[in-house]
Amino acid sequence: MSRLDDNDLLERFRKLPAPLLPLLHAFHERDGLVSEEALEALSEGLHIPRAELYGTLTFYHHLSRIPGGQAAPRVCTGPICRYKGGPEILEALRKDGATPMPCAGRCDEPVPVLFGNEVRVGSSVPELLSRPSPLPVPNPGAVEECVFAEIREPDRASLVGYERTGGYEALRRCTAGLRPSELIDLVAESGLAGRGGAGFPTARKWSAVAEATGGPKTIVANADEGEPGCFKDRVLMDHDPHALIEGMCLAAHATGASRGFIYLRYEYPETLAILEKALDEARAAGHLGDRIHGSGFSFEIHLRRGAGAYICGEETSLLNSLEGKHPFPRNRPPFPVTHGYEGTPTAVNNVETLCSVAPIVRKGVEWYQSLGLAENAGTKLISLSGDIQRPGNYEVPLGLPLQTLLADWAGGPPEGRRIQAVTMAGLSGGFLAGADLDVDLDEPGIRSKGSFLGAGGIMVFDDSRDMVQVAHGAMEFFAEESCGKCFPCRIGTRRLAERLAQSHGPRDLATWQQEARELSVVMRATSACGLGQAAPLVVESLMKYFPEELEQSLVSGWSGGNDER
Amino acid sequence: MSDRQAGAGQATLVIDGAEVAFEPGESLFEVSARVGKRLPSLCYDERLEAFGACRLCVVEVEGIRNPVASCTTLAADGMVVTTSSAEVEAWRKTLVEMVASENREVEVDPLRGHASQELSRLVARYDAVPGRFAGEPSGKSREDDGNPFLLRDYDLCISCYRCVRVCAEQQGDHAIGIANRGFETRITTEFDGELRDSACVFCGQCVQTCPTGALADRKAMRGVDVPGEIEKTRTICPYCGVGCSVDLMTKGDKLVGVQPAMDGPANKGALCVKGQFAFDFVQHEDRLAHPMVRNDDGELVRASWDEALDRAAKGFRGVVERHGRHAVYGVASGRAPHEAAYLMQKWIRTGFGTNFIDNCSRA
Ligand SMILES: Cc1cc2nc3c(=O)[nH]c(=O)nc-3n(C[C@H](O)[C@H](O)[C@H](O)COP(=O)(O)O)c2cc1C
Ligand code: SF4
Ligand code: SF4
Numbered sequence: 001m002s003r004l005d006d007n008d009l010l011e012r013f014r015k016l017p018a019p020l021l022p023l024l025h026a027f028h029e030r031d032g033l034v035s036e037e038a039l040e041a042l043s044e045g046l047h048i049p050r051a052e053l054y055g056t057l058t059f060y061h062h063l064s065r066i067p068g069g070q071a072a073p074r075v076c077t078g079p080i081c082r083y084k085g086g087p088e089i090l091e092a093l094r095k096d097g098a099t100p101m102p103c104a105g106r107c108d109e110p111v112p113v114l115f116g117n118e119v120r121v122g123s124s125v126p127e128l129l130s131r132p133s134p135l136p137v138p139n140p141g142a143v144e145e146c147v148f149a150e151i152r153e154p155d156r157a158s159l160v161g162y163e164r165t166g167g168y169e170a171l172r173r174c175t176a177g178l179r180p181s182e183l184i185d186l187v188a189e190s191g192l193a194g195r196g197g198a199g200f201p202t203a204r205k206w207s208a209v210a211e212a213t214g215g216p217k218t219i220v221a222n223a224d225e226g227e228p229g230c231f232k233d234r235v236l237m238d239h240d241p242h243a244l245i246e247g248m249c250l251a252a253h254a255t256g257a258s259r260g261f262i263y264l265r266y267e268y269p270e271t272l273a274i275l276e277k278a279l280d281e282a283r284a285a286g287h288l289g290d291r292i293h294g295s296g297f298s299f300e301i302h303l304r305r306g307a308g309a310y311i312c313g314e315e316t317s318l319l320n321s322l323e324g325k326h327p328f329p330r331n332r333p334p335f336p337v338t339h340g341y342e343g344t345p346t347a348v349n350n351v352e353t354l355c356s357v358a359p360i361v362r363k364g365v366e367w368y369q370s371l372g373l374a375e376n377a378g379t380k381l382i383s384l385s386g387d388i389q390r391p392g393n394y395e396v397p398l399g400l401p402l403q404t405l406l407a408d409w410a411g412g413p414p415e416g417r418r419i420q421a422v423t424m425a426g427l428s429g430g431f432l433a434g435a436d437l438d439v440d441l442d443e444p445g446i447r448s449k450g451s452f453l454g455a456g457g458i459m460v461f462d463d464s465r466d467m468v469q470v471a472h473g474a475m476e477f478f479a480e481e482s483c484g485k486c487f488p489c490r491i492g493t494r495r496l497a498e499r500l501a502q503s504h505g506p507r508d509l510a511t512w513q514q515e516a517r518e519l520s521v522v523m524r525a526t527s528a529c530g531l532g533q534a535a536p537l538v539v540e541s542l543m544k545y546f547p548e549e550l551e552q553s554l555v556s557g558w559s560g561g562n563d564e565r
Numbered sequence: 566m567s568d569r570q571a572g573a574g575q576a577t578l579v580i581d582g583a584e585v586a587f588e589p590g591e592s593l594f595e596v597s598a599r600v601g602k603r604l605p606s607l608c609y610d611e612r613l614e615a616f617g618a619c620r621l622c623v624v625e626v627e628g629i630r631n632p633v634a635s636c637t638t639l640a641a642d643g644m645v646v647t648t649s650s651a652e653v654e655a656w657r658k659t660l661v662e663m664v665a666s667e668n669r670e671v672e673v674d675p676l677r678g679h680a681s682q683e684l685s686r687l688v689a690r691y692d693a694v695p696g697r698f699a700g701e702p703s704g705k706s707r708e709d710d711g712n713p714f715l716l717r718d719y720d721l722c723i724s725c726y727r728c729v730r731v732c733a734e735q736q737g738d739h740a741i742g743i744a745n746r747g748f749e750t751r752i753t754t755e756f757d758g759e760l761r762d763s764a765c766v767f768c769g770q771c772v773q774t775c776p777t778g779a780l781a782d783r784k785a786m787r788g789v790d791v792p793g794e795i796e797k798t799r800t801i802c803p804y805c806g807v808g809c810s811v812d813l814m815t816k817g818d819k820l821v822g823v824q825p826a827m828d829g830p831a832n833k834g835a836l837c838v839k840g841q842f843a844f845d846f847v848q849h850e851d852r853l854a855h856p857m858v859r860n861d862d863g864e865l866v867r868a869s870w871d872e873a874l875d876r877a878a879k880g881f882r883g884v885v886e887r888h889g890r891h892a893v894y895g896v897a898s899g900r901a902p903h904e905a906a907y908l909m910q911k912w913i914r915t916g917f918g919t920n921f922i923d924n925c926s927r928a
């Protein structure tokens with residue numbers, strides 16, 4: 001194909017919804033960087049002031065402004081990979097222009113390295129290999145699953161395989177007459193709550209959108225999965241992409257939405273291709289597009305690729321990113337359910353949440369509820385990684401004891417090691433350790449220990465790990481990913497990271513803790529979004545579980561300040 | 566929501582125990598200010614859309630778990646608000662100390678700009694210790710930017726983005742934006758260049774809204790070492806017909822700078838490059854300091870006032886006698902004071918009986 005010039009590219013995307021990201025990627029891939037000339041063309045073509053567009057471009061981690069930057073390797077140095085060969089791979093690939101990237105969502109088989117649009121994984125350079133993400137192993141004792149129930153069926157990722165195993169049956173019920181309000185009632189009865197972190201009841205979100213005035217209404221599948229230690233949405237989309245498409249169609253039917261977006265993180269290029277293919281198949285089969293199944297219901301999905309920013313998983317930052325604006329989170333109220341994408345009523349839902357709906361419709365509310373233990377309804381995907389025998393994704397009944405997951409399901413720590421601590425909610429929930437590891441995996445249980453389950457990333461650190469160093473890496477992540485809008489988070493994450501690295505701040509434990517507590521309290525109470533509110537948990541839980549290690553590290557003066565991520 | 570519309574005027578909320586009526590659309594910050602509680606802030610500028618960045622203005626609202634930013638939260642009927650509990654005041658102090666920790670200094674000369682004292686005033690109000698939470702400073706001054714008007718001393722920047730927002734929302738210029746993120750955020754022009762290569766029109770509004778003096782008025786700063794207190798005199802800019810209110814800043818008998826009046830009815834803090842920066846002529850060494858008349862050789866020579874006025878009167882009278890009163894046409898200067906402009910037209914109209922009077926500021 002001949003090289004498309006600026007105008008061809010602009011013409012191709014300008015009229016589509018949410019054109020900035022695809023245009024940035026088109027220029028990035030055509031030229032190997034986003035050049036000043038490209039930026040000028042984009043500014044003119046999309047009517048975005050140059051200074052603003054330039055600033056927005058610099059916000060994204062992966063959009064390179066140096067020649068060849070697009071193809072240059074990016075090596076994960078996230079919380080797991082930094083102990084599994086990430087830094088060594090980075091050093092070895094420096095000569096090819098390699099740069100570090102935060103957790104890229106392959107913690108179950110570290111280390112991922114991104115070469116242009118290909119991810120290779122391996123624990124050293126010679127081992128790096130491109131391979132599909134592993135399927136989850138079935139639960140021991142055949143403990144029943146919801147979203148993983150059919151994922152191992154042959155060809156499940158293709159339309160044929162999906163339809164053979166119950167796919168699009170739920171959507172057919174809707175187009176054959178299940179009314180939106182009935183669908184919402186079903187979801188309400190099931191007790192399904194958001195799986196992206198905040199746990200908001202899905203039916204309440206959908207009915208708010210359904211009742212909101214104005215339109216066209218919008219469904220956004222949040223596939224940004226930027227939380228370190230989380231890789232559950234990836235496996236769903238890689239092996240069961242039609243489940244996400246059907247889930248979005250159901251959400252659209254429930255809310256009256258006519259357009260949808262999938263906002264996929266940059267680090268999943270293979271997933272991008274899988275989703276593209278599945279969308280084409282779904283359209284061709286009449287599951288998507290105009291008059292679905294010949295009914296009066298029409299819905300279209302646009303696939304958009306992020307560009308490297310954890311905060312863009314926060315729903316209002318995501319919406320700004322889609323709209324081509326600087327991706328700061330928005331002030332709320334108003335909430336996206338009334339003022340979302342371009343001001344229209346919008347339901348932003350996590351991939352796992354959306355994938356849960358079709359099975360609920362198909363198999364029934366009682367079935368879904370019965371999957372949970374004790375008071376809990378349903379299941380939760382857990383991405384388990386780190387110092388554990390069998391890392392991977394597990395679909396656990398809500399309420400499963402954490403120890404059961406760690407010891408019985410995942411085989412416990414490596415030979416001769418002891419589990420020192422685990423993280424919760426990826427990094428956002430901080431650490432659990434000691435007696436607090438005896439806890440049930442449900443929101444009330446984890447919250448009673450001062451943490452939260454969130455998106456379900458659990459990273460395991462055995463007794464060979466320096467927890468102060470782990471905490472520092474975590475805080476460094478939050479500092480680098482803070483959007484920079486609000487003061488407590490922008491300054492607080494940096495100050496806490498400096499104190500953990502001991503590059504600044506007091507050296508005696510009491511004063512150190514006093515300062516850290518004061519910063520933490522203010523960050524949690526006053527930060528404008530979940531990032532800044534959750535970030536201090538890492539430090540607070542370090543002080544709670546590892547005061548001696550902290551003191552020891554202050555005395556010996558460890559400095560991880562020049563650590564690079 | 567419908568209640569509020571129905572009962573507009575009657576809608577009330579409780580602030581620190583007192584019931585207060587409010588208008589639909591008023592923020593908690595505005596209602597508080599109206600009842601005499603000016604909540605602390607650094608990212609707030611009443612002319613701009615509330616932004617919610619500094620979080621100093623957070624208040625507690627009954628029934629809402631986390632405190633809310635009062636600037637971005639609209640008043641609602643029946644709200645019960647506590648603006649300044651001991652706990653919230655303690656957070657504010659910590660926040661001020663955190664902000665102060667990113668800058669090389671907090672005390673700056675007020676000639677830097679209209680709002681430049683906001684941070685130092687808050688440090689004083691909260692008895693904050695700027696040395697606490699020491700760490701890397703944020704921001705990096707652009708010493709390379711050689712424009713004669715705006716000092717870009719970003720070592721003092723606290724990332725409130727008022728400059729970016731005033732440029733976009735008030736001036737419609739969009740000359741500057743926000744680069745990078747987190748602690749690394751920087752105020753930037755397109756491609757990180759100098760202001761003169763950007764869309765900047767040097768109106769100076771970013772300077773005047775900057776709460777730390779990171780953006781500073783280079784012209785006014787020439788007066789930093791002039792002895793004496795700054796005195797402000799409110800007047801109207803004479804340069805054009807808009808009628809922007811300005812405060813002339815003097816030290817003793819020296820004019821050191823101009824600041825826009827935030828409450829100026831025509832400009833609300835806005836000025837153009839001339840009104841803001843073009844005042845050097847006032848004290849310019851080339852300026853006439855005494856009357857001059859031409860001698861017989863056509864050269865200008867020093868004269869007394871009587872001599873000069875007589876000469877002028879004779880000239881004008883001669884023209885009127887020869888060509889009639891409409892042969893006189895007066896043009897007043899935009900650089901003259903308004904009183905002089907007034908006298909000029911009075912003189913032309915009543916002195917000569919013609920309406921042929923104009924002012925170069927009409928353009
Ligand atoms: C910093 C931050 C990052 C987030 N990242 C994600 C993400 O990657 N994926 C996601 O689904 N939700 C993420 N969320 C939560 C979203 O804001 C939102 O609550 C969620 O997408 C709603 O979907 P749900 O109701 O189905 O959970 C994030 C929140 C914050 C504060
Ligand atoms: S809490 Fe952090 S990430 Fe969220 S708005 Fe504030 S600065 Fe941005
Ligand atoms: S230069 Fe001044 S106004 Fe602009 S962001 Fe920095 S502190 Fe705020």
Ligand code: FES
Pocket residue numbers: 076077078079080081082102103104105106107108110111112228229
């Ligand atoms: S993929 Fe490297 S830490 Fe998650």
